[in-house]
Amino acid sequence: MIDNRPLSPHLSIHKKLLTSIFSILHRITGIGLSISSILIVIWISLLSFGPNYFFVFQMISETFIFKLILFFWSLGIFYHLFNGIRYLYWSYGLGMNLKSVYISSYIVVFLTIISTFILWFLIR
Amino acid sequence: MVFNKMNSHVFTWVVQRITALFLIPLTFWFIYQCICFQNLEYLELKIFFKSFINSFLFLLMMIAMLVHAKIGCETIVQDYISTNYIKIFFKRFINFIIFSSLFLLIVTIINLNIAQ
Numbered sequence: 176m177i178d179n180r181p182l183s184p185h186l187s188i189h190k191k192l193l194t195s196i197f198s199i200l201h202r203i204t205g206i207g208l209s210i211s212s213i214l215i216v217i218w219i220s221l222l223s224f225g226p227n228y229f230f231v232f233q234m235i236s237e238t239f240i241f242k243l244i245l246f247f248w249s250l251g252i253f254y255h256l257f258n259g260i261r262y263l264y265w266s267y268g269l270g271m272n273l274k275s276v277y278i279s280s281y282i283v284v285f286l287t288i289i290s291t292f293i294l295w296f297l298i299r
Numbered sequence: 300m301v302f303n304k305m306n307s308h309v310f311t312w313v314v315q316r317i318t319a320l321f322l323i324p325l326t327f328w329f330i331y332q333c334i335c336f337q338n339l340e341y342l343e344l345k346i347f348f349k350s351f352i353n354s355f356l357f358l359l360m361m362i363a364m365l366v367h368a369k370i371g372c373e374t375i376v377q378d379y380i381s382t383n384y385i386k387i388f389f390k391r392f393i394n395f396i397i398f399s400s401l402f403l404l405i406v407t408i409i410n411l412n413i414a415q
Contacts, residue, residue: 202375209368215361216400216407222348223407223414226341249330256326259319266316297334 193280201258204251211248246295253290257283311370318367325360348411358408362401369397 221228235241261279265271270279332353336344348354376389 202371205368205371206375208364209372212361212364212368213396213400215364216404219348219357219411220403220407222341222344223410229341229344252326252330256323260323263316263319294330294334298337 194276197258197280197283201255201262204255204258207248207251208255211251246291249294250287250291253294254283254287257286257290311374315367315370318363318370321359321363322367325356325363328356329360345411348408351412354408354412358404361404365397365401365404369393 218232221232261270261283270276332347336347339347348357372393373390376386376393380386380389
């Protein structure tokens with residue numbers, strides 16, 4: 176890959192707009208979900224290694240810290256998913272005027288919160 | 300071939316969108332399965348992954364997820380790191396982690412489906 180693309184502008188010198196905050200959040204959740212995808216691979220590997228190894232995961236999964244991480248994972252995955260769908264239809268040039276962008280931003284926030292709430296209601 | 304006419308950035312952009320399209324239904328499927336997993340014991344989980352369709356969908360989701368993650372993380376490195384050797388280091392690190400995970404994932408799925 177040719178590495179001569181212009182660098183993104185420094186985050187600190189721009190006024191924080193809703194659109195830029197959503198873009199930054201998409202990248203932050205993307206990094207978090209990338210790490211979690213590696214953890215999913217480790218989880219299924221423990222399942223394959225045998226019950227003793229999987230028991231270690233089960234012990235960790237009962238801790239409060241794990242449940243807290245799982246909560247933020249669910250919040251991140253729903254945000255990245257719904258915001259990603261918005262990016263997909265932007266790729267076709269749809270819904271790119273400012274009013275549509277703001278409306279879809281609020282829809283993303285609403286769907287993220289409601290989906291996370293439903294998920295945790297189901298796994299309580 | 301259409302891909303032959305694309306430059307590497309366009310190809311990466313297209314792959315990022317294709318993997319995203321795969322991930323939309325597969326993520327909902329995985330979240331639904333996670334809700335079901337909470338009451339499953341070790342052996343029940345193993346039986347779940349012995350099913351061809353479950354293993355296939357999981358493998359498809361994980362491959363799409365890891366490829367999507369690789370492209371996404373490389374783009375972030377490309378956009379925010381200006382020092383060339385640090386950029387190269389992070390790109391190689393991302394590649395190593397992603398390809399190791401893909402290898403481990405495929406071996407694990409084969410092992411779960413073959414082992415008694």
